[in-house]
Amino acid sequence: MxxxxxxxxxxxxxxxxxxxxxxxxxxxxxxxxxGPNPEVTPVVLDLLKSYSAHATFFCVGDNVRKYPETYKQxxxxxxxxGNHSYNHLNGWKTSLNTYYENVVSTKQYIDSExxxxxxxxxxxxxxxxxxxxxxxxxxxxxxxxxxAETSQEQCIxxxxxxxxxxxxxxxxxxxxxxxxxLPALEATLKEGIARGFSFERLDK
Numbered sequence: 001m002x003x004x005x006x007x008x009x010x011x012x013x014x015x016x017x018x019x020x021x022x023x024x025x026x027x028x029x030x031x032x033x034x035g036p037n038p039e040v041t042p043v044v045l046d047l048l049k050s051y052s053a054h055a056t057f058f059c060v061g062d063n064v065r066k067y068p069e070t071y072k073q074x075x076x077x078x079x080x081x082g083n084h085s086y087n088h089l090n091g092w093k094t095s096l097n098t099y100y101e102n103v104v105s106t107k108q109y110i111d112s113e114x115x116x117x118x119x120x121x122x123x124x125x126x127x128x129x130x131x132x133x134x135x136x137x138x139x140x141x142x143x144x145x146x147x148a149e150t151s152q153e154q155c156i157x158x159x160x161x162x163x164x165x166x167x168x169x170x171x172x173x174x175x176x177x178x179x180x181x182l183p184a185l186e187a188t189l190k191e192g193i194a195r196g197f198s199f200e201r202l203d204k
Contacts, residue, residue, distance in 0.1 A: 005141060016131055020166050023165040025166070029202055034084065036070035037175060040178045057074050059084055061086035061087070080203055083106050096129060115130060115134035117136070141159055141167050143181070145172055151180075
């Protein structure tokens with residue numbers, strides 16, 4: 001069984017990373033990685049709007065370059081955007097200088113102080129270099145919407161069973177994930193609102 005929540009020891013080992021938002025406000029934080037995608041992202045935006053929900057989109061720089069109008073839609077809907085590197089680099093397999101330059105160069109497409117490392121993989125030296133310029137965001141709940149072995153039912157359960165105050169939840173607005181992501185997102189929105197949560201941007 002795949003872990004959907006982050007073990008406490010990892011949070012303790014990397015305390016400078018943002019794993020969860022403060023409790024006590026009845027808020028949940030939806031995040032979407034790997035977009036924008038002109039086929040998927042607008043559907044997500046419409047669904048969020050129908051529930052008056054706000055979210056944070058961690059965008060790949062090359063996708064913003066290819067689909068600038070879709071990126072503008074994200075902003076015009078009132079959502080926060082963050083940097084997800086220029087071409088989805090794996091930090092564990094990339095040198096410090098290459099990784100740093102890749103992320104920082106993405107600023108020309110994504111004007112944001114928020115960064116999420118692709119795959120959640122980032123080295124201590126990369127953290128030290130980037131935390132001077134970015135708030136580095138991880139997550140507390142992973143949907144596994146991208147995983148071909150995860151059913152829609154399991155994807156829904158991965159999130160809905162972990163709707164805790166301040167949770168940072170990961171979905172993906174990509175073709176690969178859309179089959180699981182959309183039903184899981186709608187179930188999350190319905191359940192969260194029924195339980196009295198609001199859905200907010202990370203900067204709120």
